[in-house]
Amino acid sequence: MVAQSEAARFWLADFGGLNKTLMELHIKGNVYYLRGVINIGVVVGEEGQALLIDSGLGDRSGRRILRTLEAEGLKPVAVLNTHCHGDHSGGNAYLVERAGVKVYAPLYDAVVLRQPVWSILYLFAGADPINELAIPRFSMRPSPVDVIVTEGELTVAGVTIEAVALPGHTGTHTGYITSGVFFLGDALCSEQELENAGIPYGYSVTMCLDTLQKLRNYNCDYYLLAHGDLRRDISELVELNRGRVEETLAFIVDYLSRQPAEASDVIVAVCEHLGLQLRKVQGFFLLHPTIYSHLSHLHNRGEIVFKIEGNRLLWYV
Ligand SMILES: [Zn+2]
Structure with a gap:
């Protein structure tokens, strides 16, 4: 049984401005969540043990999770990470040190959890990155991974x-x-995120489209977006995400059909098309792999090609 607690109220007051307890954030059966900038799943297991889905951003988040669960008489024993980004796994190190939790993570993401430098050097074309990229969201404290x-x-x-x-x-x-x-992590963006981000960060558009197709096949009672709300039905949101990807791909093909262009030109054109105004260097570098993932998707499907001319790599249709 999970009782009301000050700690749970503290968590929510700080993250969401809501005065709710963990018990009020009950989803179903033994499944709860801590609502915040990023939602953390809490699954109650045998003998007062709890599993977490993700751990939030940094030690602060780890501390809050631990305080909230302890106040409810729960002992966290494991964190299951959806992926390696610092806002999802940044609380791992604190929870490992203070509570001895075991960390479960998928393979590529485990590499970054163990050696967080990978998360910023791939934003910076694989080179020793500029210091501005070493922010907690990109570069968290290293975490062990016990189970792949x-x-x-x-x-x-x-x-x-x-x-x-x-x-x-x-x-x-x-x-x-x-x-x-179903804890979805960042596989699906909310309407608000699509509105704000314009183009969601992504490693692979090809994989993203397959994943959106796969999500059509589930019939769960509830779905929790990491940066959004709890839903009973995601079918419309899946279509909205797919539509956004397809629309951006179509825009890039149309743009490159009018003139050959470098990737940096494509970034500028996509930003103009989506009404995005880049102001921070972190946002600029997040957009790099995102646009490249669109270019590789189109190229690997034979829709665009490239040539090297005047020491520039030009993409064209
Ligand atoms: Zn993410």
């Missing part, structure tokens, strides 16, 4: 969890289903 998650069932603290490969946002991004509740 692959698609299929796993049992932790007596709870059966289905790991679902949802790659695209990262190379091995993974969702988790338990008791009919």
Whole structure:
């Protein structure tokens, strides 16, 4: 039984301005969540043990999770990460040190969790990155990974969890289903995120489209977006995400059919098309792999080609 607590109210007051307890954030059966800038799943297992889906941003988040669970008489024993980004896994190190949790993560993401420098050097074309990229969202404290998650069932603290490969946002991004509740991580963007970001960050457009297709096949009771709300039905949102990807791909093909262009020109054109105004260097570098993932998708499908001319790599239709 999970009781009301000051700690849960503290968590929400700080993250969402809501005065709710963990008990009020009950989803179904033994499944709860901590609502915030990023939603953290809490699954209660045997003997007061709890599993977490993701750990939030930094030590502050880890501390809040631990305080909230302790106040409810729960002991966190495991964190199942959806992926390696610092806002999802940045609380790992604190929870490992203070509570001895075991970390479960998918393969590519485990590499970054263990050696976070990978998350920023791939934003900076694989080179020693500029210091401005070493922000907590990109570069968290290293975390051990005890179990590499692959698609299929796993049992932790007596709870059966289905790991679902949802790659695209990262190379091995993974969702988790338990008791009919699907924790989607960043596989799906909310309407608000699409509005704000214009073009969602992505490692692979090809994988992202396959993942959106795959998400049509589930019939869960609830779906939790990491940066959004709890939903009973995601069918319209899946179509909205797919439509946004297709629309951006079509825009790039149309743009390149009018003139050969470098990737940097494509970035500028896409920003203008979506009404995006880049103001921060972090946002600029996040857009790099995102646009390149669109170019590689189109190129690998034979829709665009490239040539090297005047020491420039030009893409064209
Ligand atoms: Zn992410």
